[in-house]
Amino acid sequence: MKDLKPRKGAAYLQRLIAEGEHEHQDFKYSVSDARKIARSVSAFANNSGGRLLIGVKDNGVIAGVRNEEDLYVVETAAAIYCRPPQDVAFTAYRAEGGEVVFVAEIAESAAKPVMVAESDGSLRAYYRVNDENIAASPLMVESWNRQRQPSDGPLRLTPAETLLLRRIADGYNPTIDDYMRLAHCSRRSAMESASHLLAIGVITLRHDGHQWHLALPPSTP
Template sequence: MKDIKAVRGSDLVRAMVAEGEHEHQDFKFAISDARKIARSISAFANNGGGRLLIGVKDNGVIAGVRNEEDAYVVELAASRYCRPEQSVQFRAYKVDGTAIVIVADIAASTARPVLAGEPDGSWRAYYRVADENIAAHPLMLRAWRMAGVPTNIDSDTARVLAYIEACGKPVDTRDIALGLHISQASAESAVASLAATGLAAFIYRDGSFRIVPA
């Protein structure tokens, strides 16, 4: 990685920190585990992109980067532990003339799902929810892989959409299967098609993903 030249940016960094950690921003005081960072990259890439503020503590204190290798570990995570490989752009800012904060920008992926390598050798997709990286639901992966492929919304799928809209609250595929007296597999297939075409969406509530009209 080329050296990142730091420029003055106290006000900019403070403004970003004031936003807190959220769907598109995470604070990292220090970085040592490339696999853990790969999860953050996966989560951001699968949900519209985001940024890591390296050198900022969880409580928002701007401490500055302590190890010049932090950016290298992020690059390693993006290239070795993300599938497909992701590109990360770096910016560096001086705060109050002493502390250096590195901003690692992760773009939204155009080829979801982006998977992160796990310690056991498996690969898992993550999704950013508020300030957490959550393992994506299998139906989300199925819908992402269907995106861009012509999908026919047949009468059975339309019936599932009507049910989701009529419920007036988030539902899961078990609710759909029971409510419409269809198989779990049929409910899952319909939800994947609806999500792939943008007619339904997943939201995270009470520890699980549920389905709502888009």
């Protein structure tokens, strides 16, 4: 990435910053840690995409980027530490005070899960929840892997899956441990049943700030 020429965008930047940090936007004052940035890329790619505003402090103050090295760090994060590698689209905007802000756009991945190569050699997926990058539930990762497999044919639900759907429809949002107790089954069986329902889109996962719960997907208007 060379010679990214900033364009006028003071009003646009102010609109973005006014939104604050949220499910699809994160402020980055500096990007010196490529692996940490890779977690943001993974979190956005495993959700429905998002953007990094580089050169903006957590409180929304525009500090500006120091040089284009920040772009190389993000590119390294997406290409080297993400599995599979992710594309990032960069645009530079000049703020009212002359500072330059890089907007890095990360698209939703068509090949989830997007994992991060951690320093201990492990691979871990992340998911964006509100303004945080949360470690994706193993159940979520398993459901993504199932989505990439060929269809099993006509939809058939097991008694345990039917039980889970009925309880969720009644307003009960269990964790995977709750579901194990409800269905009197092993963790492996509970994971298989829940990941199947997640993969076909009839249930979803919601994070309450502490743990993941099984729930009905948001209703569409």
